[in-house]
Amino acid sequence: xxxxxxxxRVALYAVLVxxxxxxxxxxxxxxxTSVKSMDEIRAGNLIALPMSITxxxxxxxxxxxxxxxxxxxxxxxxxxxVQMVIPAVLISTTLGAINGYVLSKWRFRGSELTFALILFxxxxxxxxxxxxxxxxxxxxxxxxxxxxxxxxxxxxxIASTTLFFRNYYVGIPDELIKAARLDGAGxxxxxxxxxxxxxxxxxxxxxxxxxxxxxNDFLFGVVFSSGDSQPITVGLNNLANTSTSVKEYNVxxxxxxxxxxxxIIVYVLAGKYFVxxxxxxxxxx
Amino acid sequence: MGALAIKNVTKSFGDTHILKGxxxxxxxxxxxxLVGPSGCGKSTLMNIIAGLEAPTTGEVHIxxxxxxxVAPKDRDIAMVxxxxxxxxxxxxxxxxxxxxxxxxxxxxxxxxxxxRVSKMLQIDHLLDRKPGQLSGGQRQRVAMGRALARDPxxxxxxEPLSNLDAKLRVEMRTEIKQLHHRLKTTIxxxxxxxxxxxxxxxxxxxxxxxxxxxxxSPEEIYERPSNLFVAGFIGSPSMNFVECHLAxxxxxxxxxxxxxGDARFVALPNGARLADRIGQxxxxxxxxxxxxxxxxxxxxxxxxxxLTEPTGxxxxxxxQVNGKExxxxxxPRAARHPGETMRLKLDMGKVVLFxxxxxxxxx
Numbered sequence: 001x002x003x004x005x006x007x008x009r010v011a012l013y014a015v016l017v018x019x020x021x022x023x024x025x026x027x028x029x030x031x032x033t034s035v036k037s038m039d040e041i042r043a044g045n046l047i048a049l050p051m052s053i054t055x056x057x058x059x060x061x062x063x064x065x066x067x068x069x070x071x072x073x074x075x076x077x078x079x080x081x082v083q084m085v086i087p088a089v090l091i092s093t094t095l096g097a098i099n100g101y102v103l104s105k106w107r108f109r110g111s112e113l114t115f116a117l118i119l120f121x122x123x124x125x126x127x128x129x130x131x132x133x134x135x136x137x138x139x140x141x142x143x144x145x146x147x148x149x150x151x152x153x154x155x156x157x158i159a160s161t162t163l164f165f166r167n168y169y170v171g172i173p174d175e176l177i178k179a180a181r182l183d184g185a186g187x188x189x190x191x192x193x194x195x196x197x198x199x200x201x202x203x204x205x206x207x208x209x210x211x212x213x214x215x216n217d218f219l220f221g222v223v224f225s226s227g228d229s230q231p232i233t234v235g236l237n238n239l240a241n242t243s244t245s246v247k248e249y250n251v252x253x254x255x256x257x258x259x260x261x262x263x264i265i266v267y268v269l270a271g272k273y274f275v276x277x278x279x280x281x282x283x284x285x
Numbered sequence: 286m287g288a289l290a291i292k293n294v295t296k297s298f299g300d301t302h303i304l305k306g307x308x309x310x311x312x313x314x315x316x317x318x319l320v321g322p323s324g325c326g327k328s329t330l331m332n333i334i335a336g337l338e339a340p341t342t343g344e345v346h347i348x349x350x351x352x353x354x355v356a357p358k359d360r361d362i363a364m365v366x367x368x369x370x371x372x373x374x375x376x377x378x379x380x381x382x383x384x385x386x387x388x389x390x391x392x393x394x395x396x397x398x399x400x401r402v403s404k405m406l407q408i409d410h411l412l413d414r415k416p417g418q419l420s421g422g423q424r425q426r427v428a429m430g431r432a433l434a435r436d437p438x439x440x441x442x443x444e445p446l447s448n449l450d451a452k453l454r455v456e457m458r459t460e461i462k463q464l465h466h467r468l469k470t471t472i473x474x475x476x477x478x479x480x481x482x483x484x485x486x487x488x489x490x491x492x493x494x495x496x497x498x499x500x501x502s503p504e505e506i507y508e509r510p511s512n513l514f515v516a517g518f519i520g521s522p523s524m525n526f527v528e529c530h531l532a533x534x535x536x537x538x539x540x541x542x543x544x545x546g547d548a549r550f551v552a553l554p555n556g557a558r559l560a561d562r563i564g565q566x567x568x569x570x571x572x573x574x575x576x577x578x579x580x581x582x583x584x585x586x587x588x589x590x591x592l593t594e595p596t597g598x599x600x601x602x603x604x605q606v607n608g609k610e611x612x613x614x615x616x617p618r619a620a621r622h623p624g625e626t627m628r629l630k631l632d633m634g635k636v637v638l639f640x641x642x643x644x645x646x647x648x
Contacts, residue, residue, distance in 0.1 A: 183384030184358035
């Protein structure tokens with residue numbers, strides 16, 4: 001019995017280790033390849049550790065790699081993404097929090113229907129709205145601009161941020177709101193002084209969620225922006241697709257890591273809140 | 286001066302009628318209890334008094350004002366909730382100060398009030414703690430402190446003790462009563478616990494199905510319940526209900542009682558009032574303590590003891606009269622063991638009679 005148990009344990013760990021290696025291998029190859037020189041890449045094994053570490057490829061990916069006809073690296077796209085993601089995340093999170101607060105604590109005739117309709121937005125495939133959205137952005141004079149991308153992401157983000165906040169706020173006892181009303185607090189004072197200070201876990205979840213969604217978005221970026229308003233995902237695509245005489249794998253890999261780094265950093269910094277926030281409300285207490 | 290008057294208040298949601306014409310009037314300094322089983326509308330009535338819900342029809346007066354269109358914060362009321370509803374991110378001091386800050390009370394005055402209230406409730410050593418670090422009883426005190434800091438015309442308590450354990454509940458009940466004696470405030474208190482209702486209230490409104498079944502002092506409600514529901518709801522153990530027929534025997538009006546193996550006719554004082562009901566069925570209501578052990582030589586009904594429940598000061602005797610289980614509360618030394626027979630008599634001056642159809646009290 002003991003031996004059989006041990007065997008199971010070994011088999012279990014073998015499967016887990018295999019799965020972990022399987023998932024980590026691409027990251028490992030990206031990281032090692034990005035610090036190899038082209039000579040070493042051409043000569044050596046894909047999986048081997050670099051013989052000498054050089055950050056030339058990183059520098060090139062950031063500042064001088066060609067993305068189409070221009071050769072300014074990813075830095076321009078990166079800053080576009082930063083300019084897009086910060087307002088888009090903040091605005092969509094704020095609106096989601098207010099929506100969730102209203103739909104859970106200030107119900108009105110038809111508020112459930114309103115919530116159902118907003119929820120509908122979570123399930124709409126992006127492709128469906130590309131053309132009407134392009135038209136709308138045109139009317140607003142925001143076509144092919146970072147502001148336009150912010151607008152699109154805010155509109156699309158509201159559905160899921162509202163869902164997150166509403167479900168979290170449903171778990172806050174109504175008596176708290178009643179107590180605050182008797183204390184003389186109005187809609188905004190209750191929101192800012194009572195409800196929002198209780199929202200840290202869900203705010204973290206929504207910030208991470210929205211940041212990841214918006215930073216990683218490619219479709220809206222490629223459709224609704226052009227030239228100097230394109231986000232990093234589009235820049236990465238352009239960089240990898242620009243054909244020169246040689247395929248610079250190390251530069252491609254470095255560029256891919258640069259594009260992915262912010263979401264990883266955000267998750268590492270706030271990840272513990274993410275799990276906590278997702279499970280909050282699942283268990284009463 | 287009237288402190289609170291509720292005039293013909295109704296509340297409906299579509300075809301669901303929660304409150305069906307409520308009338309209540311209490312004077313300043315009175316302690317009003319709204320008691321009833323869950324779903325009777327007592328919490329809805331409380332919310333209407335607080336202004337958190339609007340009545341469908343009718344008027345609510347607080348002091349001399351009609352407050353139907355006055356916002357909760359302007360009604361000069363304070364409320365203590367069942368879940369305490371303390372703001373979890375604020376410490377005790379901030380919890381108490383929140384309302385005063387909102388109303389723009391000067392900081393110095395706030396500090397004085399917090400010091401006075403927290404001393405009175407013995408929570409002055411907890412002011413810097415968050416609600417999560419407090420025990421149930423301490424949270425309860427903080428919730429009361431928050432209400433006291435307001436110094437309102439009317440206090441509303443919504444089942445404030447039902448989340449506490451049994452021992453603490455009794456302690457806090459006494460404290461609330463002392464507080465009321467000391468401060469002479471007007472209190473409206475919602476509970477489903479009839480013992481809380483009896484011990485705390487100056488006036489009790491017993492509610493069921495959105496109707497006030499009886500409104501009166503605890504004594505009135507206990508001794509002269511207006512119907513079967515009130516009689517059964519107030520008092521523990523509950524009042525015994527025995528079906529019997531009114532009869533006349535030797536010029537006296539009364540009822541015949543039958544135990545297992547004995548039967549006798551017992552006369553009702555002032556029974557003549559029921560002359561027109563002779564031969565009709567009535568329900569005799571008798572509280573456990575109104576059944577006494579008959580002394581030697583006294584007339585009594587021999588009853589077989591089915592079960593005994595000693596509570597310490599008293600022992601409950603379970604027996605049967607007219608085919609119904611009946612509980613008598615007797616002195617432990619007078620109690621017999623199950624299977625034995627005891628001679629019992631009813632305090633006929635205190636029993637009440639109900640009409641079996643209308644369920645209303647006859648005498």
